[in-house]
Amino acid sequence: MFKHIVVAVLLSLWIANVSQAAPKIEHWKTSNGLSVYYVSAPSLPMLDMELVFAGGSVRDGAKSGVSLLTAALLNKGADGLTADQVAEAFEDVGATFSASSNMERSSISLRTVTFVEEMESALQTWLKVVGKPEFPEQDFKRTKKQALIGLQAQKQKPGSIAEKAFYKALYGDHPYGVSGSGTEATINAMTVPDLKAYYQQYYVAKNGMLAMVGAIDRKQAEVLAERVSKVLKVGTKAAAVPEVKPLTQSKTVRVDFPSSQSHVYIGQIGNKRGDADYYSLYLGNHVLGGGGFTSRLMKEVRVKRGLSYSVYSYFMPQGQLGPYILGLQTKNKNLDEAIKVAREVLIDFVEKGPSDEEIKQSKQSITGGFPLRTASNANIISYISMIGFYGLSLNYLEEFSPKIEKLSREQVVDAFKRRVQPDKMVTIVVGGKKKS
Amino acid sequence: MILTSISNRVNKYFWLSVLSIFLLPISTSLAQIKTLDVADKTLDNGLKILVLEDSRAPVAVVQLWYRVGTSYEHEGITGLSHALEHLMFKGTKSRASGEFEKILAVNGARNNAFTSQDYTAYYEVLASDRLDVAMSLEADRMRNLVLDEKEFKKEIEVVKEERRWRTDDKPKSLTREQFNAVAFMNSPYRAPVIGWMVDLETMTIDDLRDWYKKWYSPDNATLVVVGDVKKDEVFAMAEKYFGAIKKTPLPIVKLRTEVVQKGVRKLLVKAPAKLPYLRMGFKTPGVINAEKKWEPYALEVLSNILGGSNSSRVTKRLVRGKGIAASAGSYYNGFGRLPDLFILSGTPSKGTTLDQLQSELIAQIKDLQTHLVSEKELKRVKAQVVASEVYERDSIENLASILGSFESVGIGYKEVDNYLPAILSVTTEQVMAVAKKYLVEDQLTIAHLQPQALVVETVTENKKSKSATTVAKTGGSK
Numbered sequence: 001m002f003k004h005i006v007v008a009v010l011l012s013l014w015i016a017n018v019s020q021a022a023p024k025i026e027h028w029k030t031s032n033g034l035s036v037y038y039v040s041a042p043s044l045p046m047l048d049m050e051l052v053f054a055g056g057s058v059r060d061g062a063k064s065g066v067s068l069l070t071a072a073l074l075n076k077g078a079d080g081l082t083a084d085q086v087a088e089a090f091e092d093v094g095a096t097f098s099a100s101s102n103m104e105r106s107s108i109s110l111r112t113v114t115f116v117e118e119m120e121s122a123l124q125t126w127l128k129v130v131g132k133p134e135f136p137e138q139d140f141k142r143t144k145k146q147a148l149i150g151l152q153a154q155k156q157k158p159g160s161i162a163e164k165a166f167y168k169a170l171y172g173d174h175p176y177g178v179s180g181s182g183t184e185a186t187i188n189a190m191t192v193p194d195l196k197a198y199y200q201q202y203y204v205a206k207n208g209m210l211a212m213v214g215a216i217d218r219k220q221a222e223v224l225a226e227r228v229s230k231v232l233k234v235g236t237k238a239a240a241v242p243e244v245k246p247l248t249q250s251k252t253v254r255v256d257f258p259s260s261q262s263h264v265y266i267g268q269i270g271n272k273r274g275d276a277d278y279y280s281l282y283l284g285n286h287v288l289g290g291g292g293f294t295s296r297l298m299k300e301v302r303v304k305r306g307l308s309y310s311v312y313s314y315f316m317p318q319g320q321l322g323p324y325i326l327g328l329q330t331k332n333k334n335l336d337e338a339i340k341v342a343r344e345v346l347i348d349f350v351e352k353g354p355s356d357e358e359i360k361q362s363k364q365s366i367t368g369g370f371p372l373r374t375a376s377n378a379n380i381i382s383y384i385s386m387i388g389f390y391g392l393s394l395n396y397l398e399e400f401s402p403k404i405e406k407l408s409r410e411q412v413v414d415a416f417k418r419r420v421q422p423d424k425m426v427t428i429v430v431g432g433k434k435k436s
Numbered sequence: 437m438i439l440t441s442i443s444n445r446v447n448k449y450f451w452l453s454v455l456s457i458f459l460l461p462i463s464t465s466l467a468q469i470k471t472l473d474v475a476d477k478t479l480d481n482g483l484k485i486l487v488l489e490d491s492r493a494p495v496a497v498v499q500l501w502y503r504v505g506t507s508y509e510h511e512g513i514t515g516l517s518h519a520l521e522h523l524m525f526k527g528t529k530s531r532a533s534g535e536f537e538k539i540l541a542v543n544g545a546r547n548n549a550f551t552s553q554d555y556t557a558y559y560e561v562l563a564s565d566r567l568d569v570a571m572s573l574e575a576d577r578m579r580n581l582v583l584d585e586k587e588f589k590k591e592i593e594v595v596k597e598e599r600r601w602r603t604d605d606k607p608k609s610l611t612r613e614q615f616n617a618v619a620f621m622n623s624p625y626r627a628p629v630i631g632w633m634v635d636l637e638t639m640t641i642d643d644l645r646d647w648y649k650k651w652y653s654p655d656n657a658t659l660v661v662v663g664d665v666k667k668d669e670v671f672a673m674a675e676k677y678f679g680a681i682k683k684t685p686l687p688i689v690k691l692r693t694e695v696v697q698k699g700v701r702k703l704l705v706k707a708p709a710k711l712p713y714l715r716m717g718f719k720t721p722g723v724i725n726a727e728k729k730w731e732p733y734a735l736e737v738l739s740n741i742l743g744g745s746n747s748s749r750v751t752k753r754l755v756r757g758k759g760i761a762a763s764a765g766s767y768y769n770g771f772g773r774l775p776d777l778f779i780l781s782g783t784p785s786k787g788t789t790l791d792q793l794q795s796e797l798i799a800q801i802k803d804l805q806t807h808l809v810s811e812k813e814l815k816r817v818k819a820q821v822v823a824s825e826v827y828e829r830d831s832i833e834n835l836a837s838i839l840g841s842f843e844s845v846g847i848g849y850k851e852v853d854n855y856l857p858a859i860l861s862v863t864t865e866q867v868m869a870v871a872k873k874y875l876v877e878d879q880l881t882i883a884h885l886q887p888q889a890l891v892v893e894t895v896t897e898n899k900k901s902k903s904a905t906t907v908a909k910t911g912g913s914k
Binding site for chain 1: 492493494495525533534537538541542543544545546561562563566589590591592593594595596597598600601604605606607708709710711745746747751752756759762763783785786815816819820821822823824826827829830831832887890891892893894895896897898
């Protein structure tokens with residue numbers, strides 16, 4: 001929040017994947033069908049809430065960027081309050097509001113203290129924003145302009161250009177390949193009715209779930225969930241995201257950009273939430289490129305050769321097959337060497353797999369560090385949102401470590417051989433010509 | 437440069453006498469906030485230990501803070517503290533390079549380090565029953581680091597890549613870096629934490645050895661432990677691992693007080709970019725040197741009223757109201773080792789020039805100098821501060837960072853206790869007074885980032901079709 005000192009600090013290591021733990025998750029449905037996931041956290045007088053809908057950019061259709069604009073407009077006028085009044089109403093009681101849209105999720109969040117009057121005031125404002133957004137024309141026009149500026153900002157960052165190109169090359173016409181920020185053309189053509197239509201179709205009880213973590217008891221949580229669901233239309237569940245087809249051949253996209261470093265993304269289709277290979281791939285990738293300084297990519301690319309500050313790989317499971325991404329940045333002159341080393345590490349790993357020792361160490365690292373993943377309310381709510389949204393087991397957090405624990409080296413080798421094809425990958429390079 | 441938010445205080449007690457900060461009566465509610473209880477102890481060798489017990493989860497964070505950073509460096513050796521931080525992961529007399537990471541990994545720890553202008557800190561977050569693992573490793577590298585030339589030669593390349601990634605290829609970061617070098621003439625805050633590229637190129641292993649020997653002494657460090665621990669056990673463990681380390685004489689830190697600015701400074705930065713960017717900074721005192729103790733807190737409140745949040749003036753009037761800024765904000769750093777700046781920055785919206793945005797921001801300052809802020813605005817800021825007081829306790833790392841930074845910059849961790857009452861006692865008159873006294877043109881530095889043409893060319897190649905196709909070529913910006 002605001003009154004924070006901003007201190008310039010440099011982290012010496014790159015943190016690729018951060019993560020989860022084992023609080024008790026309670027689940028029920030409200031009278032009109034909103035799914036609720038709740039964790040009691042009585043120690044601090046605060047409450048976090050997140051309302052999540054099956055929305056996101058995958059459901060933008062031809063109106064690319066509509067989900068993002070819809071989220072951005074929610075607090076710009078609701079139930080008779082102007083954007084300024086909404087901002088003041090939250091901040092008068094120290095509450096923080098946010099709304100976001102990613103690939104396939106649209107969310108609305110609130111953090112408030114649980115002192116009776118402040119909480120009630122924050123909730124009332126939040127419910128207005130959730131249930132009665134007005135999408136005022138004036139605010140819409142301004143937000144559109146900001147979205148266009150946002151597109152320009154992406155164009156001056158080689159990393160953003162590379163990321164966009166990666167998704168496009170990997171997914172083609174599948175909605176996962178379309179950037180949620182839209183294009184100049186789609187943003188310019190967008191209208192308020194487009195946003196209202198998106199809101200009315202997807203921000204509905206049967207298409208959503210509510211996550212709550214904080215110092216309220218079960219009874220309060222139930223009453224609160226009912227209040228939230230009452231401001232939503234019942235609606236219907238959104239259609240599932242279409243299946244993803246894997247790449248059949250390798251593909252390289254090179255973007256010449258006047259930067260001193262080249263940004264590299266290499267990857268393919270990965271896995272999905274609830275995937276049978278989820279744990280094998282997670283454990284294997286920890287050895288390959290997800291385990292920070294002990295990972296093979298980090299050792300070979302950074303530690304042994306000094307080629308990149310950050311180098312990593314990760315699976316990003318979605319409702320359908322999400323991407324598997326390997327990334328690094330290196331000065332233009334070292335580009336070929338960096339790609340060569342990274343690919344050799346990848347190919348060798350897929351062919352031979354991790355050693356028994358590596359498996360053992362990664363298991364210890366993942367399971368030993370598991371309590372860190374749910375140490376804060378902020379950590380917990382992001383887990384239960386994910387668990388609820390993808391309909392994973394309520395015991396997901398308890399089961400995680402045991403499932404990792406009982407995997408064998410052979411299972412990991414087998415999963416990587418079946419799921420990772422280094423000869424059919426997308427390679428994106430955005431950077432300067434190799435002179436210096 | 438990564439800008440990591442570290443909220444600036446923790447307080448032991450809630451000042452229940454100042455309750456009318458909310459719009460609604462909440463006297464019963466405030467009592468729900470548990471008090472924080474920081475314990476401290478100093479070992480015979482001068483190592484100071486701060487412990488905060490928090491048993492919400494069975495985890496703990498260990499942070500070891502050294503009082504050395506860019507502001508201890510001088511021209512020609514900038515970036516030395518940060519480069520040494522990187523080398524601190526490269527092995528000790530008894531542990532080979534890489535072993536450190538391996539030990540922490542198999543213990544499920546998450547670890548890293550950070551360097552700022554005023555400090556270098558190392559941390560481990562781990563299950564609280566493995567606290568001794570972190571302690572023994574930190575104690576080992578406080579004294580037994582092996583600074584190997586071969587490791588250095590590879591790692592300095594990593595640091596240069598980090599510099600390219602953080603600064604050289606980012607037009608806004610580049611502007612910020614050059615802005616600091618103009619705003620400050622002789623204060624060490626003029627130099628970038630990562631160091632100038634030429635200094636990285638000429639740095640030697642001997643520079644690092646010298647730096648390590650000079651500053652990595654127990655009496656120049658603070659050990660902060662927050663989490664599911666018992667303070668007496670932490671003190672005993674610290675004694676066990678660090679107690680035998682002898683302190684070494686510390687260099688004298690020269691004052692290097694910034695010369696008085698004699699008029700507005702302006703700079704223009706040209707870089708390949710799509711968007712212009714404005715940065716303005718006024719020289720301001722910090723808690724460390726304020727003539728009047730309330731002034732930094734009044735500046736903190738002023739910054740929040742002006743540009744700190746979604747209901748602040750700049751957002752309301754310039755981003756939403758007039759629509760002339762795509763984004764704009766302000767921040768004040770009053771909690772460093774040396775006095776710093778009050779910053780205003782922003783990106784104009786399409787059709788607005790940097791000059792226009794600049795004069796609109798100046799007009800907002802004039803307003804603060806000539807009209808009292810409303811009681812409602814003041815109350816709102818205070819309400820947010822109280823709520824933040826609760827929120828920041830959600831993260832043990834955040835709590836540890838607040839304690840460690842206050843202690844390391846020389847303000848002292850006990851001043852953390854003073855943050856809330858100091859903010860709550862700021863008046864509208866005081867906000868006007870600091871606006872008049874410090875946000876004055878002669879103390880101002882202004883940077884404009886002027887975007888230069890950015891030519892981009894895309895080539896796509898499929899494996900089977902060898903012929904490369906030029907898909908797009910776009911040039912020009914603005």
